[in-house]
Amino acid sequence: MDACLSSEQRSQHLQEAPCTPDGCSAPEGAPREEDTGGPPGGSNKIEPSLHSLQQFVPTDYESYTQEHYLFAGTKIVIQESIESYGAVVWPGATALCQYLEEHSEELNLQDAKILEIGAGPGLVSIVASILGAQVTATDLPDVLGNLQYNLLKNTLKRTAHLPEVRELVWGESLEQRFPRSSFHYDYVLASDVVYHHYFLDKLLATMAHLCQPGTVLLWANKFRFSTDYEFLDKFKQVFDTTLLAEFPEASVKIFQGILKWD
Template sequence: MEEEGMEMKKLGGYGGEVRVLEWETESGAAEETMLLWGIQQPTLSKQNAFVSHSSLQLRLDACGHSLSILQSPSSLGKPGVTGAVMWDSGVVLGKFLEHAVDLGMLVLQGKKVVELGSGCGLVGCIGALLGAQVILTDLPDRLRLLKKNVETNLRHGVRGSAAVKELTWGDDPENDLIEPPPDYVLGSDVIYSEGAVVDLLDTLIQLCGPQTTVFLSGELRNDTVLECFLEAAVKDFVVGRVDQSQWHPDYRTPRVVMYILVKK
């Protein structure tokens, strides 16, 4: 399957060109998911290529630091709890940010960044190491592990800053999250159920100003859920898919997809 009819252009604060998803028919979201599964064939490649859910920690070199991200594998047994361990999509997004900054495609120094569903905190920690003023958010019961990882990994040599705050999607965000609007919103593995899509998009709409750029990476598990998200997202956002050729060369996998969103 080949990708045809998709315009390549720059979106928001990212300097690379992305494939903009513009559909003339209501079936556009379905066609995008069919295309992804057809081209990348995620089920045929290794799951968890960069992480291990049986380990109590993930070690990763980023931004000249050796990061040690604590995990809680035992929490995976609880329904709906995925943020207690790392997923490939988080590693991919974190290393993509580092790679894009290194190439001059992205500037995070001094920028306000809000991360949604921060989980174990890897992406937000990398953002802070790249100079951003990061606010890492998650549900109340996920904050203890998140705070511990932020404190452990951001003790020395941090160009930016990191704060941890509670945020439930669909609720009104606290004022310091939206005033001023963030320059960037980050999320990895946040598109995981149809039920969460409405609240996630509601929160994105509240967080984003006209100059906000959203980076979302996700595991290709369920085409129906992704289709549901894309179908709803294009009503309020211009959506672009980032080709894997622009990711960090050592952190690419057919099981992950990355999108950029900017408000219409």
């Protein structure tokens, strides 16, 4: 897309988007809010540039494009590449952004602590940040450079909280990297993380680990294969599940999950 999308155009984009995403998760050591150096016009502080805050190098793809989106009254430019599932915005992500935008007050996103699983090029995390949330965006190591680049490009000096980027490999070292005693999120977000891959059980275990009493999981997905519905059945066994929204033209559904406690 070469122009910012209006609300009416989003549905068309959801239909036209390709249909197989990347979904695992991101790195430690990303810049934090206090590293931004404060507002311009201060004493002798030198304002940091995007380059100075960049800690992960984007993969050297040949086919990067700049795609434009419009959410929460803000123009967002995402660097994408069709060379990687994790460098493309998928239909579930666009649908979830629209849902967050339309229900931001109801969800009370201002200062909410949010973790996104499988953030990819970062559109959902950017929109959540623009809406006032404190966001941790996660994905696999090879995705992190492009993810952080997009987050900084679109949130630096534009949001109350600078998003954090962390590595998260589904099902691996969860308690070591995200100990339940230290990490609590108001929301866990996931979009198009379910498709035809071999890590669905690890994904479900990761979702469950990251949710505690009070955590709301919002999962948006384009339903493509029978395995997607099989995952949904397992998801319902672990989470009290509510269908929040549907986008029939794009086969996207958004679910709310609350972890079941014995």
